[in-house]
Amino acid sequence: MTGDLVTSTQAAANRAKSRLVSSLREPAFAERVTPPSARPRLAALGEPAAEDTADVLLGIALDELRREDPSLRVIADDDAGSSCCRIVREYKIDVELGPLQIAYREALVGSGKHTLAVDRKIGGARQQVKVTMSAKNMRGVAADKSAESAANLSHLHPRNLAAIRQGVHTALLHGPKLGCPMVDVQVCLHWFEVGRGTSDSVVSATVVQCLRKVFEEAEAMLLEPVMLLQVVCPESHSARVLADLTRRRADILAINIRARNKVIDSITPLSELLGYSSTLRSLSSGLASFTMEFHSNRQMSPHDEEKAVKSVTGF
Structure with missing residues (x-):
C-alpha cells in the first residue's frame, strides 16, 4: 500500500527473506499469505520449496509496483529463465534501465x-x-x-x-x-x-x-499521450497536490469530496508523470493514492513540442 516501508537496508531484506522462508514451511501460513496472483506461478513449479515460494512472493511486489506506477517497465529475460527483474542484488538477474520513452504520434x-x-x-x-x-x-x-x-x-x-x-x-x-x-x-x-x-x-x-x-x-506535428488521472488525497494536502498538478500541465476536470478525502480528476500528459508516485508520497506524507489510464493523443504547443524533440534527439 502507498506509504508502507518495504525495507531500509540490504541486511534488513535478507533477514526478512529468511524469516519468510522459515514461516512458509508451515502450510497454514503459506496458504494465508499467498495472493491469488502468485498461485499460477507456484502451480507451474509443482511442489516448490520454501525458498522458491519466497522468491515468487517477493517477485509479485514488482507487479504491484507496475500497477501503481506505469512508468516502471519490467522485461523478462527468457535466456536467464527469469520471470521478474532484480528486486535485491542476491537474485543476480541482469536488468537494463533507460529513460522513459514516450509513445508520441x-x-x-x-x-x-x-x-x-x-x-x-x-x-x-x-x-x-x-x-x-x-x-x-x-x-x-x-x-x-x-x-x-x-x-x-x-x-x-x-x-x-x-x-x-x-x-x-x-x-x-x-x-x-x-x-x-x-x-x-x-x-x-x-x-x-x-x-x-x-x-x-x-x-x-x-x-x-x-x-x-x-x-x-x-509538414507534421507531434501528438503526445495524455492520461486520465485520478488522485485521492486528504483535504489537508490537497492544495499542494493541486499546485503540483498545475506544474505538470494538468487540466483539472473535477474535484469531489469522498469521506475525508478530496478526489481530483484531471487529464495530464504522460511525459509529466515520470516518477509521480514518489512525488505524490512526498507531497501527502504517504497518504494519497492515484490511478490513471490512457485518454487520448493531444496536439502539443510549439514550446512543448520543441522540448519533446530535444528530449528525444538531444538537440
Missing part, C-alpha cells in the same frame, strides 16, 4: 502531393514504377475518382494493390518529425504505372519513398 498539418518514377535494373531485370500520391489530415485510404485517374486505376491488379497498401502501411509507421507512427492520415492514389516483371517489393518501396516526400511537403 505524428499527424499532418496540411496536405501534400508528389509524383515519383523509378526505372532501374536490379539483378538484370528492369524495374519500372510511377506513382502519384497525396495525403492530408483525415483517416483512411482513397483513390482519385477524377475521369483521368479513374481510367488509369481501373486496371489496377489486386497484386499491385496489395503492394501499394503494404507501402502505405510502412510509410505511416515513421513520421517526418521524429519517426513516430502517424495517425489520422488519409492517403490518396492518383496515378499508377508499372512495368512488366517489376517486383512487389519495388512497388512498395516506391510508394514509401513517394509518401515520405508527401509528408515532408505537408
Whole structure:
C-alpha cells in the first residue's frame, strides 16, 4: 500500500527473506499469505520449496509496483529463465534501465502531393514504377475518382494493390518529425504505372519513398499521450497536490469530496508523470493514492513540442 516501508537496508531484506522462508514451511501460513496472483506461478513449479515460494512472493511486489506506477517497465529475460527483474542484488538477474520513452504520434498539418518514377535494373531485370500520391489530415485510404485517374486505376491488379497498401502501411509507421507512427492520415492514389516483371517489393518501396516526400511537403506535428488521472488525497494536502498538478500541465476536470478525502480528476500528459508516485508520497506524507489510464493523443504547443524533440534527439 502507498506509504508502507518495504525495507531500509540490504541486511534488513535478507533477514526478512529468511524469516519468510522459515514461516512458509508451515502450510497454514503459506496458504494465508499467498495472493491469488502468485498461485499460477507456484502451480507451474509443482511442489516448490520454501525458498522458491519466497522468491515468487517477493517477485509479485514488482507487479504491484507496475500497477501503481506505469512508468516502471519490467522485461523478462527468457535466456536467464527469469520471470521478474532484480528486486535485491542476491537474485543476480541482469536488468537494463533507460529513460522513459514516450509513445508520441505524428499527424499532418496540411496536405501534400508528389509524383515519383523509378526505372532501374536490379539483378538484370528492369524495374519500372510511377506513382502519384497525396495525403492530408483525415483517416483512411482513397483513390482519385477524377475521369483521368479513374481510367488509369481501373486496371489496377489486386497484386499491385496489395503492394501499394503494404507501402502505405510502412510509410505511416515513421513520421517526418521524429519517426513516430502517424495517425489520422488519409492517403490518396492518383496515378499508377508499372512495368512488366517489376517486383512487389519495388512497388512498395516506391510508394514509401513517394509518401515520405508527401509528408515532408505537408509538414507534421507531434501528438503526445495524455492520461486520465485520478488522485485521492486528504483535504489537508490537497492544495499542494493541486499546485503540483498545475506544474505538470494538468487540466483539472473535477474535484469531489469522498469521506475525508478530496478526489481530483484531471487529464495530464504522460511525459509529466515520470516518477509521480514518489512525488505524490512526498507531497501527502504517504497518504494519497492515484490511478490513471490512457485518454487520448493531444496536439502539443510549439514550446512543448520543441522540448519533446530535444528530449528525444538531444538537440
